[in-house]
Amino acid sequence: MGMEMITNVSEYERLAKEKLPKMVYDYYASGAEDQWTLNENREAFSRILFRPRVLIDVSHINMATNILGFDVSMPIMIAPTAMQKMAHPEGELATARAAASAGTIMTLSSWATSSVERVNSVGPGIRFFQLYVYKDRNIVRQLVKRAEMAGFKAIALTVDTPRLGRREADIKNRFNLPPHLVLENFAALDLGKMDKTDDSGLASYVASQVDQSLCWEDVKWLQTITSLPILVKGVMTAEDSKFFQHASVPKMLHLFLLWRHISPSRNLCKMQLGLPSSTARPASSCPTMALGSWT
Numbered sequence: 001m002g003m004e005m006i007t008n009v010s011e012y013e014r015l016a017k018e019k020l021p022k023m024v025y026d027y028y029a030s031g032a033e034d035q036w037t038l039n040e041n042r043e044a045f046s047r048i049l050f051r052p053r054v055l056i057d058v059s060h061i062n063m064a065t066n067i068l069g070f071d072v073s074m075p076i077m078i079a080p081t082a083m084q085k086m087a088h089p090e091g092e093l094a095t096a097r098a099a100a101s102a103g104t105i106m107t108l109s110s111w112a113t114s115s116v117e118r119v120n121s122v123g124p125g126i127r128f129f130q131l132y133v134y135k136d137r138n139i140v141r142q143l144v145k146r147a148e149m150a151g152f153k154a155i156a157l158t159v160d161t162p163r164l165g166r167r168e169a170d171i172k173n174r175f176n177l178p179p180h181l182v183l184e185n186f187a188a189l190d191l192g193k194m195d196k197t198d199d200s201g202l203a204s205y206v207a208s209q210v211d212q213s214l215c216w217e218d219v220k221w222l223q224t225i226t227s228l229p230i231l232v233k234g235v236m237t238a239e240d241s242k243f244f245q246h247a248s249v250p251k252m253l254h255l256f257l258l259w260r261h262i263s264p265s266r267n268l269c270k271m272q273l274g275l276p277s278s279t280a281r282p283a284s285s286c287p288t289m290a291l292g293s294w295t
Helices: 008-020 024-029 036-046 091-102 116-120 136-148 168-173 185-188 201-209 216-224 237-248 282-290
Strands: 065-067 071-072 107-110 125-129 154-158 230-233 251-256
Touching: 008 125, 008 136, 024 168, 024 251, 091 116, 107 116, 116 125, 116 136, 125 136, 136 185, 136 216, 154 216, 216 230
Parallel strands: 107 125, 125 154, 154 230, 230 251
Antiparallel strands: 065 071
16 A cells, blocks of 8 residues: 555554564554553543534634643644654654644654754744653753753653553564664763663663652652643543642643553543544544543
8 A cells, every 4th residue: 555545544554564664563553561551542432422413513613722821723732752763764853844834732752763952953843842750860951951942842751651561562572773773862871772682672771761769759850950841641540630639739731641551551530631542543532632632
């Protein structure tokens, strides 16, 4: 199948499976262990049904909305996806241009294969920076300051990855970053490559670098080193969301996301939600947007 024949998102996925190396495709497509959470994310959307109303004028439709204070063309933004140059030479740069052209927000992964400075160089756009907290807090300080200087508008703090989930496809493939690529945000710190292992190179990298002691006090600390709003990415229970609501953490923005690295889990929050779309068709996400979330 060629690009000119694609009519929906699921066909893009099939085409990617045909064209990408197995290690790369499996990294993008798979979840943890038996992928219960990944599959449940998809199934959950399908269980929400429309109650269509008729005889309503829909000749003029406006999808524009406001996400966390930023005007966007639709209630859809681009979530952080690591190592995009494994799929295309332009990687995150192309994604940044596409998001700006579509009038929506791009969130750049810490583990991007294009740096915050290079992404900023493609031109104007609303961009957030997704942050993993490393054991070395000086690395965190540098990343946050660089994101600020590059014009990023918010920090999306990942809190659900003290350990990477057991991604079995990555273990079988001995996943590692292809030799011609580097995690550009860390290149100058000599942390832009992953060591080859008999397991997943990414899992070993996370275990050696990401701080497993991350707690609420660190969220408060993060606020002392940046003036940017902070979004918390990865809250999966109502209990944590309620604690977060009542924690004395000023100027905080809420972002509750269920992700694929933990299995099994189910999102229980009933607040303003940002949901990652793991569905094959965008229409599957529409019910949640109608209920007030953005995806």
